[in-house]
Amino acid sequence: EIKLTKASISAMSPAAVVPSTEIKVPKASDEASVATPDPISRDDNKVLKERQLGRVYEQAGVDIELARIIRQDMLELNPNVRWTDIAGQEEAKTLLAEALVMPALMPEFFKGIRRPWRGILMCGPPGTGKTMLAKAVATECNTTFFNVSASTIGSKWRGESEKLVRTLFQMARIHAPSTIFIDEIDSVSSARGGNGEHETSRRVKTELLVQMDGVGSTLTKTVDGKDPVVMVLAATNLPWLLDEAMRRRLEKRIYIGPPDFLAREALLRISLNDVAVAEDVDLEDIAKKIEGYSGADISSLCRDAAMMKLREKMRLLQPSEMMNVKPDELNTPITMKDFEEAMRKVQSSLSGADIERYVQWLADYGSA
Numbered sequence: 001e002i003k004l005t006k007a008s009i010s011a012m013s014p015a016a017v018v019p020s021t022e023i024k025v026p027k028a029s030d031e032a033s034v035a036t037p038d039p040i041s042r043d044d045n046k047v048l049k050e051r052q053l054g055r056v057y058e059q060a061g062v063d064i065e066l067a068r069i070i071r072q073d074m075l076e077l078n079p080n081v082r083w084t085d086i087a088g089q090e091e092a093k094t095l096l097a098e099a100l101v102m103p104a105l106m107p108e109f110f111k112g113i114r115r116p117w118r119g120i121l122m123c124g125p126p127g128t129g130k131t132m133l134a135k136a137v138a139t140e141c142n143t144t145f146f147n148v149s150a151s152t153i154g155s156k157w158r159g160e161s162e163k164l165v166r167t168l169f170q171m172a173r174i175h176a177p178s179t180i181f182i183d184e185i186d187s188v189s190s191a192r193g194g195n196g197e198h199e200t201s202r203r204v205k206t207e208l209l210v211q212m213d214g215v216g217s218t219l220t221k222t223v224d225g226k227d228p229v230v231m232v233l234a235a236t237n238l239p240w241l242l243d244e245a246m247r248r249r250l251e252k253r254i255y256i257g258p259p260d261f262l263a264r265e266a267l268l269r270i271s272l273n274d275v276a277v278a279e280d281v282d283l284e285d286i287a288k289k290i291e292g293y294s295g296a297d298i299s300s301l302c303r304d305a306a307m308m309k310l311r312e313k314m315r316l317l318q319p320s321e322m323m324n325v326k327p328d329e330l331n332t333p334i335t336m337k338d339f340e341e342a343m344r345k346v347q348s349s350l351s352g353a354d355i356e357r358y359v360q361w362l363a364d365y366g367s368a
């Protein structure tokens with residue numbers, strides 16, 4: 001039996017997926033379609049898998065060149081973020097587990113009235129963990145993970161953008177269960193329309209809407225002949241730019257906000273995991289003082305505090321003397337004074353007015 005793994009997809013060279021002339025889609029159970037010499041060496045195995053995939057792509061009408069680009073730029077092989085790496089966001093984790101992880105693990109159960117949401121939108125200010133949550137979903141349910149920036153599709157692949165979107169969804173079905181994470185979804189789905197809207201964006205948006213409607217389609221089977229489970233998870237910092245058509249497809253909308261007190265404290269601990277911290281450092285006190293900081297702000301704060309000693313040292317030294325500094329001299333525990341100085345420099349990147357705007361949008365359009 002030949003199974004395609006994420007590793008084998010990435011290991012393929014473009015030439016390896018040049019389709020053969022055979023049209024039949026091989027299933028894992030269909031032994032006649034794949035001649036498996038026995039004993040099989042590792043290399044033989046790889047070539048066979050590549051050939052098999054080439055045939056599946058050909059059968060599904062996948063554009064081989066675009067498939068190569070997607071594998072290279074958008075297929076993330078080892079997102080390797082666990083739920084426990086993310087501080088706070090407990091509600092979002094529960095919701096994502098219910099909406100995305102469970103349906104991928106138990107597709108039989110999630111049918112009819114229990115059918116999965118067509119799409120999920122995470123919205124909230126920048127640096128609050130939306131990308132991390134998407135990666136955790138893929139890691140925890142071991143789905144094939146496509147990480148796509150909507151603004152890149154609209155700009156970089158001009159001319160090919162629509163076809164790229166189509167190919168992306170085809171591949172997601174073939175390699176299902178898959179998660180397609182679309183970041184900055186607002187950049188293709190703005191409500192502005194009319195003359196202001198770029199022609200390419202408009203066409204990409206239309207194709208995205210069409211593909212999202214077809215996510216539940218069972219016409220294309222997975223590589224081992226099953227009905228595909230493809231989940232769309234989108235993120236935006238600007239939810240108010242989404243038009244109604246896109247909103248309707250992202251049925252479940254969840255707010256990813258700045259961390260609360262406990263999450264800030266947890267995030268400080270996660271960020272300082274691999275450095276020494278002096279006894280006078282009171283993380284609870286710091287967590288209180290940094291209310292309104294985003295997760296990304298807290299990471300920068302810790303990085304800055306951890307660099308203080310080095311900076312102090314560099315101020316006192318001539319460039320020629322720096323070569324002689326030993327890492328051990330700098331590797332002293334971070335003190336409360338380091339943190340206080342870092343807090344003066346790294347301020348919250350979010351304003352109360354920004355947060356209010358998300359809360360208001362979710363009051364109008366949220367569904368969580």
Ligand code: ADP
Binds near residue numbers: 089296299
């Ligand atoms: P977003 O996608 O919401 O803009 P990211 O998920 O890319 O934000 O987060 C940016 C960085 O901030 C991460 O790489 C991580 O270092 C840190 N971060 C933000 N939120 C969290 C969190 N809840 N837990 C742990 N780290 C976080």
